[in-house]
Amino acid sequence: MPAEQEDQHAAATPHYKYRKADVEKDTRGIPLAQQDKFRSKGYKEAAKEALYMEFKGLSHSTIKAVLAEWNWSYTDARPTLLQLSSNSWRSSITNFFMRRKTPTAADHPLVMWLAPESRSGRGKRPLLVKTKSPELDQELYETLIVPELEKQQKEQVQQDLELALQWNEEEAEKEGEMYDCECCFIPNTLQQMSTCDIDGHYICFRCIRHSINAALYDQGWARNINTEMCTLKCIAPLASSTEDCRGCVPMSYIRRALLLEPDGEDTLQKLHERFLSEALTQSHLPLIQCPFCPYAEIDDLSLPTTNLFTGLRIKRRPLILASIPIFELLCFNAARAALSTVLLLLSIVALSTYILPTPFLSPLTTPFQTALRRVHLKRRGLRFQCLSPTCSRTSCLTCAAPWYDPHTCYSSQLTSLRLTLERATTDAIKRTCPVCNLSFVKSDGCNKLVCLCGYSMCYLCRKGLKVEGYTHFCQHFRAVPGERCSECEKCDLYRVEDEERVVGRARERAEREWWERQGDGAGGRPEALKGVVERKGVRLEDAGEESANAWGWWWWWWRFRWVDFDAWVEKGVEGLFV
Incomplete structure (x- = not known):
């Protein structure tokens, strides 16, 4: 399989005659996927014993056969064994309580629960029973114990926070330290209040959360958010004026208000992503954006100030070979005169770039710059790697579809789904x-x-x-014949x-898992994607016919001549530069 994958990748990746060698990446230390590793003998024995203990209603040979189908993976083989055990009457009672798709710490035979401690206030804690394989112990611990501990920790932190806020509110009421919010006019403690940075209006955390949610999930973005300061506007109404307060709520208060909610981290992350998207949109820069997340990069090749000669080197061998006949022609007076004329014209063109304005030189420089830009685009390729730590997906710059080697635009989804x-x-x-x-x-x-x-x-x-x-x-x-036996x-x-x-x-x-892997940027169903491509083709064809009818044969002659000239310039640039 590795050799076949390399051949497919080589056939799908465009190669160029004078392409620079890619920098070799050091893949040492990058772990392989667990399903691609060879299982040790100790892991196999430990997995079999664990499954023998859990599925007592199944024979040992059945368990071994299922493990062999899933590369002896305990976690991957368990759903199949659960399905097989449901057909056995001996384990029907056990499966009634343990029939789940993924292992959990609530009903697993290898998980013991410690009694709650009344002195320390700790609840029930899971404890993993060790097997004969440390690898299996680590897999079971990460699959069963870690999620349960994280869940208990989050619940404990949330309970402590609610209790602390309740005690603080009771103490503030006794001492008379409650302050009215100038937006909803509900009394709150000082720890639940924020102030704007101009007039010092008191705004409670509850109103901040409602305003942020209205800006993100409703139509209140322009009304509540200050995009220049990347924060929330002061939402306190002014009785003495028809205008709103020009102050803003500091971002530190917004962070504190959002993190009090269970889903506050997600809301804060979406708020930052919305700020980034708005800033990139207002910058009017050419961007290359990931179709699966807000991550974007500046397209340097589309900037007018980009030096297109960066990273290019003149090929010495073709230049030397082309100069040999020129040196031979210098022996004749006519050739020397012609060469002098060509050099004079090139000098005039180079000097005119600093004297004449840009509109006069664009017909001469545009084909050359376009050819250079296309050469850079070819060498960059169509594969785009998202550098966001929460995404890190690869996509195609042309069709914005997920990248799978080998990739073909607008048909890779159909092929990938069919193979899956x-x-x-x-x-x-x-x-x-x-x-x-x-x-x-x-x-x-x-x-x-x-x-x-x-x-x-x-x-x-x-x-x-x-x-x-x-x-x-x-x-x-x-x-x-064919009926189920009654004996x-x-x-x-x-x-x-x-x-x-x-x-x-x-x-x-x-199919359901495949569409979940594609995400929102997959472009929809293959039929919808195919329809979009067909509609685009109709529009382009109609546009070409309208232009041809308007200009006649002259339009077609100029189109083909310009395409040929542009292609010759591109070939010349590829032959001259590396």
């Missing part, structure tokens, strides 16, 4: 041998499968059949699994 659905449907019906890790699919025949290594297993429940053999399957006679719960030898239902469920889950 095909992979999901294959994984839903395939079986993996726990001995040699060979995956296979049953096309017809009985449900006893024999691997190339000699391992035999049941296709329905994945249990090993080395000891039982065909006695694992139901031996009772049935009047109507036992063994697997049927020839019963066909409802693959359409399994495949349909897997396709729906894979």
Whole structure:
């Protein structure tokens, strides 16, 4: 697979004859994905023992087969085992309380709960039972214990804050230290108040939160926010004047007011992102923006003051080869005269750039600058990497779609979705041998499968059949073939699994997860994207026909001649500069 991925990446990445060598990145220390690593023997044994303890109603061979399908990952194999255990009557009572998609610390057999301490006021605390593998212990701790501890810590901090505010308000009422908000006229403590920076109007934190929410989620941005100062305007009404107060609330008070709410950090982050977006919009700079978040970069190649010769070097070999016939022509008087004339004209053009105004030189310099800009754009490529720590996604500069190698604009989504659905449907019906890790699919025949290594297993429940053999399957006679046996719960030898239902469920889950990975910047459904592209093509074609009808043959002649000239200039720039 790595060789195939390299070939696909090489075929999709544009190569140029005189492209500078990319700086080699040091990939040492970057961890691999957990599903790409080889599992150690200790981890496999610990994962099997943990699952044996949790799923006592399933056979050991079934658990090993499911682990082999998921690269012996405990966390990834558990949902499949939960689904299999729901078909067993022996574990129906346990699964009624433990049927969840992801492991939790509330009902896991490897998690012990310490009794609450009355002296310290601590509640129940989770404690992980160690296994024989430190790797599995770390995985279980991060999956089960850490979320529970973080949840308890947040609840404790919120309870302490509410209790402190309640005590502070009671003490302030006793001492008469309550102050009225000049916006809602509700008395509050001094710790719940802010003041504007001009007239000192008292504004409570509750009014600040309401104003920020109205600015972000309603139509109160222009009314409540001062974009120049990046803060909240004073919202206190003035009785003696028809104008509003020109003061602003300092950002420190806004931060304190928002952080008192459970979702205050998200609101504060959205407020900062809105400030950044407004500042970038008002700057009128050419930007390259991430389609998945507000992150943006200045497009240096679109700035008029950009030095397009930066990073370019003259190729010595083509220049030397081109100068050889020129030196040979210098032996003739006519050639020397022609060369002198050319040098004189070039000197006049170079001198005119400092004397004549720009409009007179634009017909001469525009093709050359356009060619230089296109060369820089080709060397930069279409792949855009977002540097935001909360996003860090890659996208295409042309179609704004998520970047997956190999990438093709306006069709990569369709290809990616198709491959994802095909992979999901294959994984839903395939079986993996726990001995040699060979995956296979049953096309017809009985449900006893024999691997190339000699391992035999049941296709329905994945249990090993080395000891039982065909006695694992139901031996009772049935009047109507295909009906479920009423005397036992063994697997049927020839019963066909409802693959359409399994495949349909897997396709729906894979498609839902695929669209969640695409985010809001994916451009919508493929049909919508295709329709947009087709509509754009119609508009461009209609525009070309209107221009052709207005100018006639002269428009077409000038269009093709200018395109040819522009292409020749670009080829000359690519051949002269590195």
